[in-house]
Amino acid sequence: MANYIMDLREMVGRRPLVMAGAGVIVRNKEGELLLQLRSDTKDWGLPGGALELGESLEGTARRELFEETGLHAERFSFLRICSGPEFYAQYPNGDEVYNVISVYEANGISGEFSMTDGESLDLRYFPLDDLPELNHITRKMLTDLLIP
Template sequence: MAEYIKEIRQLIGSRPFILVGSTIIVINDKQEILFQHRSDTEEWGLPGGAMELGESLEETAKRELLEETGLKARKFKFIDVLSGKELYFKYPNGDEVYNVICVYLAKEVYGELSMTDGESIDLKYFSPNHLPSNLDDRAKLIIEKHFR
């Protein structure tokens, strides 16, 4: 968790606040989508995370892709921005957020999948027609809106 968010949490506790971040869609040659089995919620979600101070949303996407998957992309294509009551989330520790998510498609992806940030249990590609049953609501919303 970024120092900025830790500082905000010290001030407001677990009360809801608006959290801006990026989510990255990575598609392999088989047209499968990369998902991350998250260690905090034990659900499958798309790679991504919160913006840090001074970052652009595309820089957030680039950083989060590398941190959470070990992958890099030469380009990012902006897909959508999502916000609203559907993006409310309560973490297992009780912290509440209303997400504003900028969705990017990673293009010209390279590197080896790796889990080094402690946020992942597993990384795996899934067909849009055969997704894991314990998919996080934010990922469901993105997949239903853009891949169904």
């Protein structure tokens, strides 16, 4: 989590925060979706994370994609903003957030998988008709975009 969020947590404790961030859709040549097995919640979701102070949302997508997967993208296509009560999350440590997530599709992918930030337990591509159990936020982000 960004230092900004940790600084806020010192002031407000575990109370709900509004957290802006980005989620990144990456597909391989076969159209399969890249998912990350998260180390904190032990569930599958899209790469992504919180906006840092002074950062653009596309910059967040670029940074989080690299930090969590080791991949680079030539360009990002903005797809949608996700917000509302269905994007509430309580983390295992008790922290609560209401997410405002900009969803981007990454194009022109290069690089090799790398999980050095401690946030990923596994990275895999899945066919859209055979996705693993997704965390509720990822499922909501993908509804109407990729998953009927």
